[in-house]
Amino acid sequence: MGFIVGPWLAQAVRAAVDLNLAEHLAGGPRTAAEIAAAEGSDPDATARFLRACASLGLVTATGNGFAGTGTLAVLHRDAPLSLRDLAASQSSPTMWQTWARIPEAIRSGEAQTEKALGMSFFDYLAAHPDQGAIFGAAMASMSAPIIAQAVEVIDVSGARTVVDVGGAHGSYALALLAKHPALDAVVLDLPHAVPGAEAAAAERGLTDRVTAVAGDFFKAVPEGDVLLLKFILHDWADDDAERILLNCRDALRAGGRIVITEIVIDDRATGMAPLMDIAMLATSGSRERTLAEFDALLGRAGLRRTTVTALEPPYSVIEAVAA
Template identity: 45%
Template sequence: MVYEDDGIDHRQHVYRLIMAAWGSQAIRALADCSIAEHLKTEALTAQQIAERERVDASMLYRLLRVGVSMGLLNHDTDSGTFLSTAMLQMLHEDAPDSLKHYAKAAIGPAFWLPAVRTPQAIATGRNQAVEALGTSVFDYFGQHPEEARVFTAAMTDLSTPVIREAVSAIDVENASYAIDVGGADGTFVSELLERHPELTGAVLDLPHVIPSVVDNAKRRGISHRMAGIGGDFLESVPSADIYLLKFVLHDWDDRTCITLLGNIRRAMNPSARLFIVEMVHGYDVAALDTALMDMAMLFSNTGKERDVSEFESLLSEAGLCPVTVRPLRGSYHVIEATADQGD
């Protein structure tokens, strides 16, 4: 096959895509060294930052130089100082749309090590978490509490803007109690409770996650209205009027999803509703985001990103009926479902 000359250096383009792996690790290191925080209000040299962080100055200088090449930093060669950019501030812990924890978790050991085994995942048809980590990703986090804390914070970083859009689309009429199933620190349900003071709610998640739920409720001043429930949603789910499922189904294979959804169906109070927030596969401007997230599921978990028809099939198998599918930012959607009255 002969390709037309389109003026693009394809070899250089593919080379940079390959080397992007090292770039992502540089971003992780910038987040880990709190570079955005150090440079928030002043320009500093590598030596000054190294002294504050207690790291090697020469190594840090090389990292900062990569940050400049990637557009995350500016460098004043006359003074030898580094300056922040708007992009770098996305790695600041207090930024409204912060990605600091996500940068540390998404390419940390729990996902990076299985990712190295992507060819084996393709060859065998199964994720490589056990081969790379010795256990499943979620059990790994149970054994590594600090990484689990960062992962929980990462999910909050990633999902907060999406959650705020989703909450505005949720009708809580006639509801009094909501459960965030697998909700990490409970950002989804806490945003819902803050918008609707008449509601109370809880987060159902693994026991090691519950302390972060308690901390979140205290920080928001809603401890009297929001609780943490340690448990396994694949075994049982408490009764509620509203169920929230955010970034959960994509972690699991179809059969496990049906088990979870079936548990919710059986526990539902009369007129209860389920709200699912997930990426939805399609051919829109965010298709690459969805496809890359699907790769993460491929090598680390048993799940995948799905299209609308696949979500509808899961709901039907579990005795649930989709009511509406509303687009949010990017490829995210909120899917509302109720109990199928005919089952």
């Protein structure tokens, strides 16, 4: 039953984000009527929803209303490593219309986004900037703990320019620049992502060291010493991933390296990784890869793996150079 009602749980979290429960309860308990008045929601439905949230451990019932829990706190927009944007994105109709077709994806081995949304996933985000912004913010929040670990192990000795390939808001590059004052960065992504990257650089006071570039990594990648590919290759089937890597190899300066940050999966994988693999199949016809599959992909693109460093499971940093 827990598996079967999983959609109810995800949509309850989405509703908690939509009603700003974490923000309303950050200062202490409030009644359902107070929250309903603040949000303009139906008072009876809001009370029933808070009762459901109590059953899930998002809130606790008190003598004078409801209080937030530590679980709810991670949905606060200002929480360290907040999951608010991720919850809003992953439980949105944009994602769920595709995931409702997972059985069809498994039967056919093909992506289902065009059948669900009428176009490919990234074309859809480009055509719907509001959804693109939500997705970009979600990827930034999901990436934050992985980036924090990765920047501690990435070798940037001798480098001047890092290129965040498909970098969305440029979170990865910005973290490296904060740690290494001598670096500058280029953030490459589709046009809809550029304003977010520029805003993120300005917020961190790094505008003079960051250039946000609108482009297509299937056509060309800006030249750099360290090219970052974070959660990029798993979006694409092997032929497309090979094209991306070929363009990255062409963009490498002498002595440069490509840094791939991805899930590395194996047949004994548990937890999120095997489920993410199926989500990628349905969304884009792509996959999570084993280390052997990464090596084969790198070899076809004229690259050679030099190191692999495990991060918080199931993520790893793979470094590669021109073969």
